[in-house]
Each structure stands twice: as structure tokens, then as C-alpha cells.
Amino acid sequence: MSRLLLALAAPCLCAVSLPGVAQAPTPTPPAPAATPATPAAPAAPAAAPAPAATGNKLDRVEVSSGPTANSRRRNSTASKIVIEREDLEKYGDVVLGDVLRRLPGVTLGGRPGRGGDIRMRGMGGGATQILIDEERPPPGFAVEDLPPDQIERIEIYRAPTAATGTRAIAGTINIVLREPLQKSNHEVRVGLGWDRNEPQADASWTRNLKWGGPNNDEFVGAISTNGAVRRFFNNVDSGNRRTDTQTGEVVEQNTQLGTSENQNTSLNGNARLRWKYSDTLSFNLTPSFFLSQSDGSSQFNSEGTRFRDVHTQNDARNHHLRLNMSADYRPQLGESFNLRLGTGTTKNTRRSDRRDTQTLAGVTTDRAQQDRSTVEEDQTSLGGRWSLKTAQEHQWVTGAEAERSQRTQVVDTLVNGAPLPGLARFGNLLASRNERFAAFTQDEWSPSKQWAFYAGLRYERIATTAAAAGMLPETRNVSQVTSPLFHILWKPAAFPKDQVRLALTRSYRAPNLNDLVARPTINTTYPDGPNYQTHADRAGNPALKPELATGADLSLEHWLPTGGIISGSAFLRDIKNLIRSDVQLETVSWDSAQRWVSRPRNLGRAQRMGMEFEFKARMDELWEDAPAELQMMLLRFNAAVFKNRVQGLPGNSNRIDQQPRGSLNFGLDHRWKAWGLSFGSGFNVNYVPASREQVTETLRRDQTARHQFDAYLSWSSGSVRDGINWRLSMANLLPRDAEDSSVGTSINSVTQREYLTESWSRNKTFRVISLRADMRF
Template sequence: MQTVEVAASASENQRRDANVARLVVGREQLLQFGDTSLSDVLKRQPGVSVVGNELRLRGLGNGYTQILLNGDPVAPGFTIDSLSPELIERVEILRSQTADSSAQGIAGSINIVLRKGIHSAQKNGKAGITESGGHWSPQASLELADKFDNGLSYSLNLAVIRSHSGAEPVTSERINDAAGNPAILRAFHEHYQFDTDKISVAPRLVWALPAGDQLAWQNWLDYSRSHMAGANTETTLQGSSSDYPQNDYRFAADILSWRSDLSWMHRFNAGMKLDTRLGGQYNQRNSDYYFDGFPAGISTPFIRNVVSDAIDQNLISSGKLLYRLNELHSLAFGWDGGLIRRSEQRLQYDRNVPDNPAGSAGFLDENYRADVRRLALFAQDEWEFSPRWQAYMGLRWEGLRTVITGRTITETQTRSSVFSPVFQTLWKLPGTEKDQLRFAISRTYKAPETRNLVPRRYTVNNDNNPNNSDFQGNPHLLPELAWGVDVAYEYYFSAQAMFSLAAFLRRIQNVTTYTLFQQDGIWITTPDNRGRAQVYGLEMDSRFPLIFWFSQAPAIDVRINAARNWSRLDSVPGPDNRLNNQVPLTANLGLDYRRSETHTLGMNFNLQTAGRVQGSAVLSTYKSVSRTLDWYSLWKLRKGTQIRLSVSNALHQPVISGQTYFDPETQASMQRTTRTPGQSSVKLVWEQAL
């Protein structure tokens, strides 16, 4: 009988042996389906949900899930899909806090690690094309890496993408009187097209210095140019129309993102090591928005032109001194600080202003600057008491100071600081090599977003109402504070098979909610700190080869995961008073079939529920269930050459979302529902070793 030995992947070993709860998504998983966006990759991971392009743990977004890039919090202007999976080495999903990373992850943290230098030369190229809704999007990428005898190694990853997309959402609006009868019925038919050209490059240099020291210079540059054009036509079925029943718009934006950091690792002796890093991030967005709105029965349009630019700058300094007492016990001390500066200027020009004489004009010149200074000090202790019991203890102090100034706003300053103790332990059960338990308790917080602090009005162009209101920041917002507990049971059947079941609980105070009010006939939404919330849930993850259970089964690997989340906000009446539109359930079923040595194919079915959420006493929202089916087929033609065919969103299910306003005094109500048709995409990629 032939003996076949299969070793566990590096990511599985990291998950099993780490003394902190960490799930690692390796490069093979990142590229498996040929995705062009990172959110499409991570939606298949246990406990991760995606709303729009926002990544969520525990079903919570809007700042509850912290996004890190090489271990540092991303700048405010960062978008997750600006990073191509081709540029990423791995993604780490941390469900509980560690002392050496920022404590701003109440739901958990997702750390994106860019490509590193390698030990052997590589030259790989890819070229592909994607079709979606009749739009064609080409793309190409290049990977170069080598190592020289003098200790210098380098890597260069380049990705170029041209994407074309479009959609035709339909929005219906119904306003009922006190008796529940419809007073106004409207339908809005919108059509828009969105085009983007993007180039991303990530060079890295690493010097291996004498005595084991290392110097590394990591860079990432992303530039995109986008253009959007759309038109909206209103059909008034009953009652009056909106201000501009016929309107169209154009939007253009140039976005430049750059990040660079220099890290130095120095060994003092066999038991002491210093890691330091100095870096910077820069993000600039220049945009031009043009709106034409035609009032009913009037041929002269209302014109609004908004030109704006926003710049985010981030300076980062961090260091960690690791002192290894022995092979089983180590201490670490360090700092983590930075300065984030966001400046924005907005020029708005209105012509033919409503309710003013014909030809009248309005001009608005706004700018503001927000400086956020962050400093953190931490200490941590990692101790392997025995081969079966490991513990991690840490304490982190993190302080924030925010100063906001502007042309049309009063200078405001806020200060906050948080002590964040953390304890995690791993216990491998006696008498077995397969079972282990994890436990963690930590304190985390969520700082207010800069946009929510700036007391500036963001206006809607048409149909201002309770379901489509203006937004205004609140400079008096406080951080949300949380205590959290995580427990998990893990069972490793073999090198390729495992099962885990985890539970979590979060108690949050100073929860940010949104207040709706009317001022001079204009509806406005503003954030505020109100009440407490409890968040809790269960998560299951399992993966195994089918042959593990059935000896005659084909070579199929199975992945199954599911997460059920609950929350309750005490300042909002129930039912459905969930926190921040929390996603209640996410689940994935994945299959990978090795048909032969040269052909592999697989699929993934993703389920994400939503439903009704009572956001305040007068406002509720609704979103439909999302079902997504993706599949891929990979052919290895010869050594170094392969073709990948993939289909995303094969079910092309429509997305339905809505919002309802109920006035308890007049008993009137307003409902607004949008239905966006789903679209599938087909992608073909040629991959070649050069």
C-alpha cells in the first residue's frame, strides 16, 4: 500500500499553535477565485460579512471592525477595494484584542499584510478580462522578486485594472396620511454607468545586515481615475412630485493613495530584539460633481456644481522591545503613535436657486482641517506554562486628541484616553492532541469618525425628507467603550481537517445613534451618544477532505462556516433594535475538486441575512437576504502556465433595501424602497511564469 503524507498549511499551523485567536488567509486563498476586490475574497471567511464594500466582523461595521494595514490603522480616506489581492501576502482576522495593536476594534480587527520579499527569484505575469452586464473590464498584473548574494532582496508587484459597470435601480416612495391611505406615490427610475482606471504598485526592499539585523522599506502606491454619469426620471402616480422629477448628474474623481514605511530589526543578544517602524500615509481625492434638476413644468434647470478636494496625511512611529527570558517566556514593551491630518475644501456653486428670482446664484466656500494625535504605550507577557497551557497578558494605554478648525465652523477640541487590559489563553486538553480551548477577555473602544465630528452640513440634492435627509456632524461625540469575552473550542482531526465553535459577548456604553430632526423645513440627521448595547453570537468553522469520512470519495475539499449574531440597543424601542444594522447571519459552503493533476474546480455559496432594523423611535430600515454563488475552474497547461475561469454572483439576485419613517404625533408615515438588479460577472485570466 502506498503511503501518502500531507502536511498542514502554514496558515493552519499559525491558527492552531498561536496563543492568541487568529485566522490567517494565505495567498493561495486570496487568489483562488481570481477576485479583483479584497471584499469578494473575505466574504467567504468565517464570521466576515460584506455590506457594500465594507468588511464586518460580528456583523458590525461603521468603525466597529478595525482595518489594519501592516499592523497600523488605515487612514480615514482608505477604501478596502483600493488594494488588489495581487499585492497582498496574507490577511489576519483577529477576533480579540492584542496589546501591541490599536484597541479600536470592538468587533475585532482585520490586518492586511502586503507582499514581502522572497527567498528565490520569481517572474510571473497575469492578463485577464471580465464581462458583467455587457461591460468589459481588462486587467493585468506583474510580480518580480529576487535575492542577491550581498543580502539584498526585492519584490515588485504591479496591477493595472480598467473596470466598467452600471446599474438601473428603481426606487418607490409612498407617503400615507393619518388614516393609512396613500397621499403621495412616486417611482424613481435611475440609470448610471461607472468607469474606473486604476494602477497599483507595491515595491519592497530588504537588507539582511550583519549580526542578524534587518532593514526593510515597504511602499504601496495606488492611483485611480473614475467617472460616473447617471439620470433619474420620476413618475408621479399620486399627489405632487419631488422638487426635480427629471434630473441627471456627472461625477469625476482622481484618487491618489501612497504609503511608505521603513522598519529596522536589531538583535542586542540572543534574548533581546528591537523592532521599530517609521512610516507615512497620504491620500488625496479631487472630485467634481455636476447636478441638473428640472422642476415640473419649468424648462430652466437648477444647477449645482461642487468641486472638492480632501487630503489625508498620516505619520506613524512604532516600536517593540522583545525580551525572551527563556524558550517558553517572553516580555515585550513598546509604543505606537501617529498624527492624522485630514483637510477638505469644498466649493459649491448653485444657479437658478429655488424660491429665488430666475437666474439667481448661490456660492458656498467651505474648508476644514482635523488633526488627530494618537499615542499608545503597551506591555505584554507571553508565557508557555506547559506544553498544554499558554497564556497572553497585556495592558495598553491609548490617548487621542482631536482638533477641528474651519472657515464656517467654530474650533472644537476633544480628548479621550482608554486603558485596555487583555488576557488570552490556550489550553490543549489532556489525553488528546486534537482538542483545545481558547478564552479571551479585553477592553476596546471605538473613536468617533472625523466626518461625524465636523459640524458641517452635507445636503441632498433632491427630495429632502425623513428617509432622505441631510447629515450634520456633532463635535461633542464621545468614544464608545466595550468589554468583551471570547471563548472557543477547536478540534483538529488531521493535518487537513478541523472544527471550531466559538462564542462572544460585548457590552458597549456611549453607543453612537442617529437623531432625526427638522430645522427650517429641512430634515437633518446627526449622531449622538445614547445608551448601551449588548452584542453576542456564535460562530462555527469546519474544513475537511471528503475522503476523510468516505474512503472512496473523490478528491473534494469541503469548507463550511456560519456565524449568528445578536444585539440589543437599550435606548431604542424594540423589536428589531439591533445595533448599527447588524448582519444577523452569515454562512458559506465551499467545495474544491481536484479532478486531475492539471485541473481543479470549485464553488462557494454565501448567505447573508439582513431584515428589519429599528434604528430609532421613528425610523426603521430593511434589507433583503443576499445569496451569492461563485465558482472557478483552473487548468494547468504546462509548467508555469495556467488558465483560470471564474464566475461571480451566478445567481444575480436583486438587492432590495428600504427605510420607513413613522410620525407618532400625526400618525403619518413614509416608506422608501429601492430595488437594484443583480449582475453576474465572468472572468478569464491567463497566468504565466516569465
């Protein structure tokens, strides 16, 4: 028996299967209203259709309105994954990072259960391009902390395109903000939770607007706000040891043991407003804001160092305001012009006060260190694009983008009320300007139902200028990259459920401002005198060049009858001018002793490769005679393996910065009914294996495996329209400590003796439980 999915161009998308018949997809009118749509909540299975004369039985008919995540993914020439509202809401996640880590090849930094920076295919350090409505957020904006309540869907591109940009060696994550709901005026969500018995609370409200015109759609919009208060507890458990390799004698050992507490408060919101001026012209307005405040303290005892009884107080304030405006003009069917203008301002302030007791040369004194940082940035962008769809199945898109930002940063470090003498030449004021221009063109061509081709070309120029108030010369860095891009999609006629994708691309990573500016950050454990590889200072490198990557991506997809998928993909990135943090012993201007300093440097070439596998299917797709209560059960599994080689580093651990060996996710989702209520439940197991990174020939970093087990239970009370949907979420149910460590060797230039330096940090993780309720009315 063969099944056939008919893709509709009409507002309804209907998948129909006929026994023993193979047909090409053809447009089909919308199904009548009496045809049941695929339910969002579990329903009793439909009665089996009457058997055909040949003994075959008809497959289930699936109907869903509008484009779905599967259709967006399946019909895209470029390889991508789409996550829609249902998946965003399923686990009751509070921040975006927790949603993404369940996807193939996506990992997070930070402690398990607490989120962190987003990394695709194991690549950190800016290799993943993050977009919000196809625009890059300003520096310092924590995208991973964005609440899922304000997101409509997430699009993940495994290979770059000309329109989305080529600053995406690992890939691109495009976050699309909420669209207006058509059937509800209000949507309210409230959540309460506990993180190691520390309280968590959040609430959100969305107001949908629709009025004016003969069809009541002249003005359409949605306004969303979200507020949250969260408290966190962390342990402090770190130390280092220095050993004479010839005698085995431990010549120095110190540990820091204590606790830290932090409270984060945030308020953010956005609006999407559309005015339909005519049938050919519409205007869009998208204002947004993000406000956050963090206050914390820590206290720990240090043994084996010159510091005792360390107490710190820190606070941070982030303010981000943004306004995007656009106009869409469609003079004829298949042709459109889009003009976008955006402006925004960001202000971040950081304050840290540290008090300790210092014993130096037998003299004990009280010591106070104050660090202050204020960053203000104004950003303006302008872009336009023209799109034309021809009768020959070509989809042309051509456009240009320009962006300008000005940034002012004030940094002060005082010890006992006086500035550090070594930092005087760097000044405390840094003014920078960033200008970006890009132009691109691309064409998608579908000469037949089996083939689709994509060709694109993008040119991008980024100029960064920075001037410090001290004695340093002005820093200027210019990078220009031209990127050709090719994608191919093949749907074999003999295998209508299969697809093969191939992409050949060029992408790059431009150095950011912090990588370029030479002003150092001094290690607090060894603030003066000699330090160690494992406790290096950090400084920038004004001579950095952009990292260039030539990439190849190959993927195979097999689609199951009701939307399940089995796919495998492989990728290769050949990288030139690799940017990597390199630790070297330097004669520095900020101390009389030589210091180990970590700077980003271009270290030649590297090869990055990996494989990803994804499986997602309902039980009735795998088991034709599955019991009724199991038919809607969804099984999910994905795994990724990463490997790379860095030129010039020894051994098998010469990995790119922060790169894990792979990732694995396994989960199950089930819908069922009991006691007159509709329930949903599921779990997910996330595993990132231990990794080892050879930073230099004499320095190695290790990270233990990360495990996380999540589960949820959801149910509905009341009517479908006015009821309350409840969700109990349990993250990191089986917490395990995470440990990072470093091992380095060095030779004393005076005694010529070799020393082994080891450092470690043990981070506890905690169980997180939350209860959320959402209502639509």
C-alpha cells in the same frame, strides 16, 4: 487508532502518525528530500502502507515547508484565522472584499457581486479594525478594493491584542503584503472579464530580487504592480410614499427610474526591500502607491416630485503615496528591537454636476447643482518595540506608537452658480489635525505544553482638532482609553487534537472626523423646505465620546489529521456610549423649515452577542475508504448568528447600525487530472438573511436577503515551472435583486395628523465572469 502530529521547529514541518502510540510533540529533523511534499496540484494518492501486525494501518505522512496557515492559527495564543496565497488565488477574485466574505462572520456592504465595506461579526461603522502590515491605512483608502495579487496573507483576530491595537470592537483584519518568492524571478498575471457584458481587465507583475553576500541573501526584495480598468452598469429604481394613517389616502408618491454607468481605472504598487547589514541588523524599505480614477454618469426620470429629467456627471480622483522604513536589531537569540518610521500623503477629489428641470409653485425652470470636494492629508508615524523570549517560555513585547496627520478639506455646493445661503455660516474650508499616542506591553507565557497565557495592557490617546472657515467655533475632541487584555489557550492532554480559547478584553471605537464635524450634507431629493425621516439630512456631533466595549470570546477547536478543522465560537460585547446615527426633527440654521437630521449620538448601552461555526475537512479525513478520485476533495462550511439589544429601543429589531442577523457559506474544492492536465474546481454559496433595524422609536429599516453563488475552474498547461496557470471564475452566477426600504411615522405639528412615510430602493445584481492567466519564470 490514534494519530499524532509532530510540530517541527526546523524549516520543515512534518506531521507523523503512529498506530496505537500517543506521544507529546517533540522536535524532529527535516524529512529527507525524497519525502514527497503535499502537492499544490492534485496527484495520484499514495499507495496504502503495509498493515501493522495489529491490523492497523499507518496514516499518511504530511510534509510542508515553513509555517502554514494552520500552524500559525493553531499555535497562536490569540484566536485568529489565517488566509494564505492558495486561498487568495483560488477563486480568481479581483478585489480583497470578495475573498473575505467567504469567511465565518464576515459580511460586505454594497450590492452582491460588487464588494463593499468590510464588516466583522455584522458590525459596521468602523467597529472592524483594518491594518496593512500592522498599520492603519489613511482615511479614504478603500482597503476592500486592494487586489489580492499584492497580498501575501491575511490574519483575522477575533479579539484584540495590545500589539495590534484595541480600536477593534468587532475584530482586526491585518493584511500582510507580498513576500519575495524564492524560486521565481518574475510572476505575471493577466485577466479579462465581463460584468453584465461590461468589459473588465487587469494585469499584475511581481519582480523578485535576491543578490549579494556569501549566501546570495544580503539584499532581498519584491516589487509588485497592478493595473485594472473596469466598467459597471447599475439601475436606478427608488421612490417614496406618504400616507395619511387615519384615512389611508396617499398624499404624496414619487419614483426615480433610470440607469447609471461608471468606469474605474486603477494603478497601484508596492515594494518590500530588505538589506541584511549583518547577522544581527537588517533594514527594511516598503514604498507603496495607489492611484485610481472613476468617471460616471446617470440619468433618470422622476415622477411625483418637483424634479424632472435628472442627469448627473461625476468623477473622482484618489492618489495615495506611502513610504515605510524599519530597522530590526537582534543582539542575541530571543531578543529583538524594531523601529518603524512611516510617512504618506493622500489627495482625493470629487466632482458632481447635476442638471434637472424643476417645477415649483407652478413655475418650471432649469436647475444646475455643482458639488466639489478636495481632501488633502499628510500623515507621519513613528513606532518602536522591544521583544524578549526567555528560557522560562515567556515572550515579552513592549512598545510605543505616535502618529500625526494634518488634513485640509474644501467643499463647495453651488445651485445655478450661487452658493446655498444656508451653508454660508459653515464655510467651505475645513482644516483638522489628528494626533495619536499609544503605549503597550504584553507577555505570552507557556508554562506547559497544555497551557498558554497572554496578558496585555494598552493605553491610547487620540486628539482631533478641526476648524472651519465659517462662523463655527473650533471643534476639539480628546479620547483616552486604557485596555487590559487576557487570552488563555488550553490543549487538553487527554484530547491532543482539541483546543479551548478564552479571551477577556476591552476595546473601543473612536469617532472619526466626519462624525465630529457639524457641517451638514443636505438631502438631494428634498433640498429645501420640509423633508422626511426616510430622506434626512446628515450632520456631525462635536460632543461624541468613544464607544467602549468589554468583551468575552470563547472558542473550541478540533483539528483533523491533515489540517481540517471543526470549531465553534461565541462572543459577547457589552458596549457603553454606543455611537449610533439618530434621526430627529430639528430647527436648523440652513433652512427656514424644520428638517429631519441624522446625527451620530451616544445612546447609552448595548449588548452584542453571537455564535460562529466553522467546518473544513478533506474527504479522506471524513471517509477512511474514500475512492482515490475523491480523497483530495475539500468540504467547507461556516455559519454565524448575531443578536444584540440596544437600550431604549422597542421590539426585537433594535439592532446596531448595519448589522445583519448572520451569514452562511458552503463550498467545495476538488483537484483532479484529465487529458494529461491538472484541474481544480469548486463553488461557494454565500447567504446573508434579511434583516430589520429599528433606528428610532418611529423609524425602521429593512434589507432583503443577499445570495451569491460563485464557481471556478483552474488548469495548468506546460511545465510546472514555466507553464501557464489558467483560472475561469464565475461570480454571482444566479443574480437576484437586492432591496432596501425604510418606514417611518411622524405627526404634523400644525394639523396633528399622523403620516406614514415609506421609501425603497431596488438594486439589480449581475453575473461576473473572468478568465485569468498567471506565469512564473
